[in-house]
Amino acid sequence: xxxxxxxxxxxxxxxxxxxxxxxxxxxxxxxxxxxxxxxxxxxxxxxxxxxxxxxxxxxxxxxxxxxxxxxxxxxxxxxxxxxxxxxxxxxxxxxxxxxxxxxxxxxxxxxxxxxxxxxxxxxxxxxxxxxxxxxxxxxxxxxxxxxxxxxxxxxxxxxxxxxxxxxxxxxxxxxxxxxxxxxxxxx
Amino acid sequence: xxxxxxxxxxxxxxxxxxxxxxxxxxxxxxxxxxxxxxxxxxxxxxxxxxxxxxxxxxxxxxxxxxxxxxxxxxxxxxxxxxxxxxxxxxxxxxxxxxxxxxxxxxxxxxxxxxxxxxxxxxxxxxxxxxxxxxxxxxxxxxxxxxxxxxxxxxxxxxxxxxxxxxxxxxxxxxxxxxxxxxxxxxx
Numbered sequence: 001x002x003x004x005x006x007x008x009x010x011x012x013x014x015x016x017x018x019x020x021x022x023x024x025x026x027x028x029x030x031x032x033x034x035x036x037x038x039x040x041x042x043x044x045x046x047x048x049x050x051x052x053x054x055x056x057x058x059x060x061x062x063x064x065x066x067x068x069x070x071x072x073x074x075x076x077x078x079x080x081x082x083x084x085x086x087x088x089x090x091x092x093x094x095x096x097x098x099x100x101x102x103x104x105x106x107x108x109x110x111x112x113x114x115x116x117x118x119x120x121x122x123x124x125x126x127x128x129x130x131x132x133x134x135x136x137x138x139x140x141x142x143x144x145x146x147x148x149x150x151x152x153x154x155x156x157x158x159x160x161x162x163x164x165x166x167x168x169x170x171x172x173x174x175x176x177x178x179x180x181x182x183x184x185x186x187x
Numbered sequence: 188x189x190x191x192x193x194x195x196x197x198x199x200x201x202x203x204x205x206x207x208x209x210x211x212x213x214x215x216x217x218x219x220x221x222x223x224x225x226x227x228x229x230x231x232x233x234x235x236x237x238x239x240x241x242x243x244x245x246x247x248x249x250x251x252x253x254x255x256x257x258x259x260x261x262x263x264x265x266x267x268x269x270x271x272x273x274x275x276x277x278x279x280x281x282x283x284x285x286x287x288x289x290x291x292x293x294x295x296x297x298x299x300x301x302x303x304x305x306x307x308x309x310x311x312x313x314x315x316x317x318x319x320x321x322x323x324x325x326x327x328x329x330x331x332x333x334x335x336x337x338x339x340x341x342x343x344x345x346x347x348x349x350x351x352x353x354x355x356x357x358x359x360x361x362x363x364x365x366x367x368x369x370x371x372x373x374x
Contacts, residue, residue, distance in 0.1 A: 016370060020363050024355065031351045039340045103345040106352045109303045110359060117363045151226040152297045155219045162215035162304035170208050170311045174367045177204060 013171070017118025018064070018074055024114035025061045025086060028107050029054055032093065035104075046096040053089050060085065080123070083115045087131045091138065099142025100149060105135060105156065109163055116167025124171075128164030132157050197368065198314055202263045205312035207255055209266055212308035213248045213273060216301055217241060220280075223298065227286060240276055247272070263313060267321075270309050274325060277301045282332050293336035294346060299329060303356055310360025318364075322357025326350050 036050045060082060067074050090111060094102040108131055116124045136157050143149035224237035247269060254260055261269070281296045306325055310318040333346050 016366050017363070020359055020366070023362065024359055027351065027355045027359075031348055035344050035348055039344065041341060103348060106300070106303075106349055109300075109352055110355045113307055113356060113359055151223055154222050154226075155298065156300055158215055158219045158222070159300045159303055162212055163307060165215070166208050166212050166304055166308050166311070169211055170205065170363075173204050173208070174370075177200075178371060 013120070013175070014076065014079060014118055015073060017114070018079060019068055021079070021083065021114040021118050022061060022065050022068060024110040025057065025082075026065075027110060028086070028090075029058045029061065032104075032107065033058075042096050050093060050096070053092060057085065057089055079118070083111070083119070083127060086111045086115075087127065087134070091131075091134050094135075094138055099138040100140075100144070100153070101142070105139075108135065108160055112160060112163045113167055116164045117171055121168045121171065124164055124168050128161065132160050135160065197371075198263075201314075201364075201368075202266065202312060203260050206251070206260055206266050208311050209270065209305075209308040210248060210252045210255060212304040213244065213251075213269075215304055216273065216277075217244050217248065219301065220244070223284075229286075240279075244273075244276065263317075266312065267317065270305065270321065271324075273305045274302075274321075274328065277305065278328050278332060281329070291336075294333040294342055295336060299349060302329065302353055306353060306356045307360045310357045311364055315361045315365065318357055318361040322354055325357070326353055329353065 032054045033051070036047060036054065040047050042050075064074055064078070064082060087108070090104065090107045093104050093107070096102075097104065112128055112131060115127050119127070136153065139153045139156065140146065140150070143153065220241045221238075224234060224241060228234040228237055251261055251266075251269065277298070280298050280301070282292060284296060284298065285292045302325055306322060309321050313321075330346065330350060337343055337346065
């Protein structure tokens with residue numbers, strides 16, 4: 001019974017958090033598209049890939065937003081897949097700019113924030129862990145001077161972890177408040 | 188009258204329960220600062236100077252975390268003052284910290300990422316108006332710190348992406364804060 005209540009609560013959390021994910025994705029799509037099209041610095045092939053990925057993300061987000069507007073629940077697996085796609089697209093967009101040198105890694109921040117407040121902590125941990133490992137690998141492997149750049153990579157990874165962790169702590173606090181348990185066991 | 192009192196009480200509870208998110212964000216900042224100081228300084232004087240603000244931040248956070256654990260948490264004024272101090276320290280780091288290897292000043296300084304968790308945690312805890320003020324302050328101060336170092340369109344694109352994602356952290360944080368408040372009120 002407790003498990004069923006927990007699942008229902010997680011489902012409700014996901015329903016309420018989805019709009020944050022969708023909004024964060026619109027922000028990422030808008031800024032990603034504007035920065036890609038305005039004064040492009042890469043080759044045509046790179047730009048084609050970037051625009052195609054961003055437009056695909058836009059189409060998927062339109063579908064998800066439409067579901068929310070029609071008050072239809074988004075299947076859990078679709079929500080998980082969409083968030084995985086966000087992180088994948090951001091990682092792909094870093095590569096043509098040199099990985100470590102790419103300024104686009106900051107797009108991970110709103111993406112991680114959105115999923116950390118929508119998904120359960122265990123799921124957030126998996127996504128945040130995967131993003132940190134993937135970005136860490138990209139950054140370390142593409143750093144021009146690894147010995148000098150490593151502290152910068154470590155700081156970036158720590159801040160990515162901080163965003164996910166803060167989201168999880170806040171998610172738990174709010175859950176405790178709704179359930180009427182206001183002890184501070186989350187510290 | 189009752190509505191006003193309930194809203195005030197709810198805002199006070201938001202600060203009471205939520206301030207641990209700000210405290211955790213600051214612990215991440217302290218760890219990252221310590222990594223930076225220990226790893227990147229090349230002489231003992233620079234290390235000593237770099238460690239001082241970290242120790243000060245640690246002392247403040249120990250005090251705030253200790254009060255929280257003793258169920259005597261800080262009020263809104265205190266956490267706002269501490270968050271403004273975080274902002275001042277990060278901005279000083281962005282403007283002043285540089286070396287002859289990987290770290291430059293202003294736009295070339297990679298430690299602007301410390302703003303992200305601080306901004307998000309603040310947005311989770313305080314009411315919307317204060318969050319918007321704080322977000323505007325962060326965006327404005329960071330833009331002012333970087334403007335002297337802009338050299339062309341690519342730099343402007345980099346700065347635009349950073350400013351938009353910073354604003355998104357404050358915006359999405361307060362958006363989720365409002366969703367949670369409405370859930371507690373049963374809307």
